[in-house]
Amino acid sequence: MTVLSPAPSGLQEGVLLHELNRRVSNGVAFAIDLVSAAAIRVEATEAKRALSDVVELLHGYADVHRALAMPAGDTLIHAATSIRKLGGGMRRAVLDRMNIQLAFATQSIALQPERCWHLALIVHELVMHAARHACFDARPGQIKIKLTRNGALVNCVILDNGSRPARDVSDRELRIARDIARALGGRIEQGFGTEFTSIVLSFPLTKRERDANWTIATRRIKAPRRTRAIAPNAAALVSRQTADALGGLLTLSHPTDAP
Numbered sequence: 001m002t003v004l005s006p007a008p009s010g011l012q013e014g015v016l017l018h019e020l021n022r023r024v025s026n027g028v029a030f031a032i033d034l035v036s037a038a039a040i041r042v043e044a045t046e047a048k049r050a051l052s053d054v055v056e057l058l059h060g061y062a063d064v065h066r067a068l069a070m071p072a073g074d075t076l077i078h079a080a081t082s083i084r085k086l087g088g089g090m091r092r093a094v095l096d097r098m099n100i101q102l103a104f105a106t107q108s109i110a111l112q113p114e115r116c117w118h119l120a121l122i123v124h125e126l127v128m129h130a131a132r133h134a135c136f137d138a139r140p141g142q143i144k145i146k147l148t149r150n151g152a153l154v155n156c157v158i159l160d161n162g163s164r165p166a167r168d169v170s171d172r173e174l175r176i177a178r179d180i181a182r183a184l185g186g187r188i189e190q191g192f193g194t195e196f197t198s199i200v201l202s203f204p205l206t207k208r209e210r211d212a213n214w215t216i217a218t219r220r221i222k223a224p225r226r227t228r229a230i231a232p233n234a235a236a237l238v239s240r241q242t243a244d245a246l247g248g249l250l251t252l253s254h255p256t257d258a259p
Helices: 009-041 045-067 079-098 113-133 175-183 207-222 232-249
Strands: 100-106 141-150 153-160 187-192 197-204
Touching: 009 045, 045 079, 045 113, 079 100, 079 113, 079 141, 113 141, 113 153, 113 175, 113 197, 175 187, 175 197
Parallel strands: 100 141
Antiparallel strands: 141 153, 153 197, 187 197
16 A cells, blocks of 8 residues: 655645635635625615625625635735735725724835735734724824835834824734744834834845846836927926925935846
């Protein structure tokens, strides 16, 4: 009798994760179909509205689940695109319902698939942590995700306009995020103020990522820009707006995307 040797543990884990993701996705889709059918059948206006709201909520969580799925293949992924898709799902599922605005300030950064997945897992946990614990003191809630690269270092900042008192238990709740950050070779640090809280994830690029991002930045610098003629009376306004925009981009809070 032939005895089959077990597959490598890494392969098993990957297969199991993809299978788990498929089953959860199918379960959520089935739930959406059931609730949608119930919303169609029911006649009472309030019940129909409530069921439709549940359908929208489930669609939001489905978006988040898809954004957090373990990627397949080995092709580098644009982290900014991944984070924005994840943010769209979080808005639909949670943040809009909590009246919390989510904003982005992201640079184009290419990451290896598994590392981009790790980044998305951390960002999701940090944003949800801010939404759960921020004390906005009657101010409109705001959370901002800022993703930048400074040479070979990636910085991801989750900034909200909440105050400190509700953050006393945060360190214990961020343990998993810190563990994932260590897997990236990075760390997480927190900052508190009277009307803001910031959590900063920093991690280095791998050699493959450094080479790819250097190539992307070099091509962007060398690429010719298309120009179009503008009316003489608009030239001064355009020049003034360009100067203002560059002034904002070249401040220390907005590092350039140089290799």
